[in-house]
Amino acid sequence: MEYLEFELPIKELEEQLDKCQVIGKESDIDVSDTCKQIEKKLAATKKEIYGNLTAWQRVQMSRHPSRPYTLDYINAICGESFLELHGDRTVKDDKAMIGGLGKIGDQSYMFVGQQKGYNTKTRQYRNFGMANPEGYRKALRLMKSAEKFGIPVVTLIDTPGAYPGLEAEERGQGEAIARNIFEMTRLKVPIITVIIGEGASGGALGIGVGDTVLMLENTWYSVISPESCSSILWRSWEYKEQAAEALKLTASDMKKLKIIDKIVKEPIGGAHSDREATFATVRDEIAKAYKALEKLSPKELVDQRMEKYDAMGVFKG
Structure with missing residues (x-):
């Protein structure tokens, strides 16, 4: 260990x-x-x-090499019922963004999430969990398919950010993320979002619009990573701990700011210290969130989602 x-x-x-x-x-x-x-x-x-734990220590916990990733959760929650779907029907299949159909009990869900690798070879294969535009377009294709058949969507967020390479920008990275945010606000099925690791920048927001947003205890959610923030403000990564505190990126900070709806407790020592318990907790929280949303009509879902995100960022001077 x-x-x-x-x-x-x-x-x-x-x-x-x-x-x-x-x-x-x-x-x-x-x-x-x-x-x-x-x-x-x-x-x-x-x-x-x-x-x-300090904010920086929680960032470190979210990146622990033994921490479970998206496919670990999906395979544990759905078992053999999971059917992975591939491709954006335009460019290629992005290995950093995975998705497919799976069941929790008798209820089907469309799962979408970023996938990291376990060693050097798989990290390169998964592009370190940083999706290209085709990854976000694949995610949107799967979510629109779920909408067509009335299947709720579950998104699992764990990314250091969208891929910042020149080729990604050439293929419309910003537009792909913006399109996802736009379309997710209007999706006529329940969307349950779970932050299971790193939730950085637009890379997280591209699949992060949800009716219910759950955040594991030792994860973070922010417009920028502490290291990048430190390098911009202080021209050095040495101040990453101060940056982490200033960014207010922990689950408790997000709950206070009403960016998320619920903090999901982890076993003492983090999600990786008792993976089975973590999987069971996340499975139960998804089922509970869906039960609260399933009776809402498509119009009520969209209206409630719009109101929720309209209210964010509003403050009294």
Whole structure:
């Protein structure tokens, strides 16, 4: 298991506990009391560290290499019922944006989300979760298909941003994202959005317009990453921690600003520390959100969605 810098005290205690248990197995010495003391100290340390995470530490948690990605959630939630669909019918199939039909119980959903890779080869294959214009056009094609057949849409956000390459701009990156935002506001089926990792810039907004927006506890959502913000304001990445605090990008900040609707609790230690529990929680939250939306007519859905996003950014001087 990989540990982040601020998790090193936990690593030390877990190593001590492992050694203590090994000594107990390999010798006749009773070490049960010592093990219990270490376990107690480990639990207290985890509670202290994970209960007081800074904004930058939550950004680090959202990028943890062991953290589950979009396909992990979909495969765990839908099992064999998931049918992946490909291509934007114009350019090609973008591997950074995945989507398809799947079931939770007896209810079908159209799942759409960014997919990252697990190692160097798959990260290149998935373009580090940064979609090209054809990825956003594929996402829109799938959402419009869902609308045609009355199937609710679930979007899973986990991207450091849309791909910023010259070829992406040549093929209309900005227009593709803007078109998605425009069309999603008017989509006549329920849209449930779940931020499962990084939610950066227009890359996230391109599939981020939802009737219900859920955000996992150790994720972030912002117009820019802390590193990029730091490099613009201070001409250096050294101030990324200050930038993270100033950007107000954590789940609690987003809830206070009414950008999201609900924070989804993660197991202590993050989503990767107990993947099955995280999958079960997300599955239940999606089903619960859909139950609250399914009785609304298409007109009520669109009107409510429009009102929700119209209200954002309004303030009294």
